[in-house]
Amino acid sequence: MDEVGNIGERLAGTKISEPLRDLYRYQLLQGEDAIRMVELLPGIPGAPIRVALHHRTLSDLPTCSAVSYEWGSNARELVIFCNDRVLKVTANLSLLLSKFRSSDSSQLLWIDAISINQEDLDERSQQVQLMGKIYKNAAVVLMWIGDQTPYTGDAIPIFRRLAELLHTFKLEPGCDELDVLPYANHQDLDSSAKEYLWNIRQSSWTGMIDLLSRDYFGRLWVIQEIVLSSKAVVVCGKHQIEWEIFYKTAMCLHCLDVEYLPKAVLPAAEGFFDRVLNISMLGQLNFHPPDRTFVSLLRMAQFFTDSKVTDPRDYVYGYLGILDSHSLKHEIHVDYSSTVEEVFRKATEKVIIEERPLEYLLDQTVEPNSRSRAAMPSWVRDWGFQQISFRPRSIPKVAERLGAKQTIFVDGNYLTAHGLIIDSTEEVSDNLREGNIKQIMLGTFINLLSGLSEMTIADVSMAARKTLDCFDGVAQTRSKPISEKSFFAFIASIHLELLADLGLGPWASSQNPKVGTWRKTKRSLRMRKSDEFDEDKNIMRLALKNILLQWSTEQSACAEELNLSICAARLNDRLFLDDRSLGVNMFKGTKGFRGYGPAGRNACVDDPPAVRIGDHIALFPTLNRPVILREGDCEGVYTLIGTAHVGNLTDIPWYEGETPSLVPIRMN
Numbered sequence: 001m002d003e004v005g006n007i008g009e010r011l012a013g014t015k016i017s018e019p020l021r022d023l024y025r026y027q028l029l030q031g032e033d034a035i036r037m038v039e040l041l042p043g044i045p046g047a048p049i050r051v052a053l054h055h056r057t058l059s060d061l062p063t064c065s066a067v068s069y070e071w072g073s074n075a076r077e078l079v080i081f082c083n084d085r086v087l088k089v090t091a092n093l094s095l096l097l098s099k100f101r102s103s104d105s106s107q108l109l110w111i112d113a114i115s116i117n118q119e120d121l122d123e124r125s126q127q128v129q130l131m132g133k134i135y136k137n138a139a140v141v142l143m144w145i146g147d148q149t150p151y152t153g154d155a156i157p158i159f160r161r162l163a164e165l166l167h168t169f170k171l172e173p174g175c176d177e178l179d180v181l182p183y184a185n186h187q188d189l190d191s192s193a194k195e196y197l198w199n200i201r202q203s204s205w206t207g208m209i210d211l212l213s214r215d216y217f218g219r220l221w222v223i224q225e226i227v228l229s230s231k232a233v234v235v236c237g238k239h240q241i242e243w244e245i246f247y248k249t250a251m252c253l254h255c256l257d258v259e260y261l262p263k264a265v266l267p268a269a270e271g272f273f274d275r276v277l278n279i280s281m282l283g284q285l286n287f288h289p290p291d292r293t294f295v296s297l298l299r300m301a302q303f304f305t306d307s308k309v310t311d312p313r314d315y316v317y318g319y320l321g322i323l324d325s326h327s328l329k330h331e332i333h334v335d336y337s338s339t340v341e342e343v344f345r346k347a348t349e350k351v352i353i354e355e356r357p358l359e360y361l362l363d364q365t366v367e368p369n370s371r372s373r374a375a376m377p378s379w380v381r382d383w384g385f386q387q388i389s390f391r392p393r394s395i396p397k398v399a400e401r402l403g404a405k406q407t408i409f410v411d412g413n414y415l416t417a418h419g420l421i422i423d424s425t426e427e428v429s430d431n432l433r434e435g436n437i438k439q440i441m442l443g444t445f446i447n448l449l450s451g452l453s454e455m456t457i458a459d460v461s462m463a464a465r466k467t468l469d470c471f472d473g474v475a476q477t478r479s480k481p482i483s484e485k486s487f488f489a490f491i492a493s494i495h496l497e498l499l500a501d502l503g504l505g506p507w508a509s510s511q512n513p514k515v516g517t518w519r520k521t522k523r524s525l526r527m528r529k530s531d532e533f534d535e536d537k538n539i540m541r542l543a544l545k546n547i548l549l550q551w552s553t554e555q556s557a558c559a560e561e562l563n564l565s566i567c568a569a570r571l572n573d574r575l576f577l578d579d580r581s582l583g584v585n586m587f588k589g590t591k592g593f594r595g596y597g598p599a600g601r602n603a604c605v606d607d608p609p610a611v612r613i614g615d616h617i618a619l620f621p622t623l624n625r626p627v628i629l630r631e632g633d634c635e636g637v638y639t640l641i642g643t644a645h646v647g648n649l650t651d652i653p654w655y656e657g658e659t660p661s662l663v664p665i666r667m668n
Contacts, residue, residue: 064138141243378639425587455545587611
């Protein structure tokens, strides 16, 4: 055996420990439709992995299988042989090749990490533009989701049965099987289906949850690789299952209630239902492609909010293949020599022109200084930050009153759109964090009562209802709304918790068992201080109003039958981002508008509020919720702070006359 062969025998499948000679050098591709195919040569388990590269054209794809997989770590610490030369690869790719390899025959594959010279930016840019055609025309797409576990074999037979069960499900009213999510949640199953689900072994459930939760399905490039495929197979270790059966199982589980999962596997199912929802949408887009007007860059980015990439530019490039003949694809060329900011800006401009003007602003849920790319113009969408579940709920009446047409101009760093500034902020809170949320929530609630000379139980309930409107402003399609009864008990418990911290206890009197205690012990308040409320004398005064004390005592009596921890968790989901490092802040306008704006950093008390005093609340046609603007040093030029929730937007007149008079608003 030659010297290179000895190197390969020694190093294939092992980490690189010394500089290597005889590394494989790519030959330039000739022609716009030229590609490289990987011939995986036969070998026995444990032998060095050997491949041969062949220059072919797109017309040869029907003879080839395209591999879809997760890169995992970018570190190329293992080696294989390519045309008898050493080629560095990642650990996941080395494992994949060892599992795919046959002992007696070659296989022809297209694998991006080998077929594309990753060190040549020009080639990489050109070949990425062909990937849509590659996955669409390959004989089969092999979806490598990783190695098997001891439970994989137990799970495989269950997939086919659950895929069949899906066909018995009821459709959502007005939907058919061609819709993206056609089936109703919480299906009523017959007795035989229930018995089958309850009799599935725990090991099978464990294996199934593992397969459906693989990180592979969180990779953005997977979307186009699956959606465009004509035939696909899921590969896990040595096991295979048809993609159609796999995705239908995911859709089946998405429609079922959690009660059908054994309690023992629930800890492993965290985030499981979000993942099966993504898999369900992938399958529907693959087998039932919707109208091309539905498949837009913005809509895809909003659908697959949790998808991950290694290169941030791929948050745009990774969707272009799905757009097919869409003009946006031809306007944005894959170019890895462009900066991330350049790619994001160009994509934003094209979305404004080609798709839905200004709708992308709804994703601006973090104020500019807290964004990862603060140097971009404030109106440019950060395609790598997609916290869609955090978006404030829509208010249809806004769009109805402002009209359906919008005129937009982009000039350098400036975007000009016609809109209406309806108010300016005069009070703002700190950015919410877990240490101050109760204080701010209770302060909002009590301040809503501050203008009343005489207070009734109905007034207190109305203030609590308005507080709920202020804080529960997020459109979460998969989360149940916070019930009024739960929130009333929750805000009452915060009120009583404050009084308990001040030394006031729930003792009863014979004359008035619900109020007498508070009358007897009010005086002790003057001898104590509250860390949270000591500076706000108005809150402290109103907190001790007898009628408010009575209301809170009555509402807290319901707390035992309600799970207030669920109420608190849902509020946190609406008011914080996933890692809790960003929180919204509450504001009040000069006209009485109340709500919260985009999130800002909340790591310490010195972090400036996301929405500040003097910021403007604005409305735009085609945008069915408000945004926050901040006027800069140059008069008439605004920074877009982000989208906002105003709980009482439809309760207060925000323009004079029969129709609002729109003015050009310039944002930098």
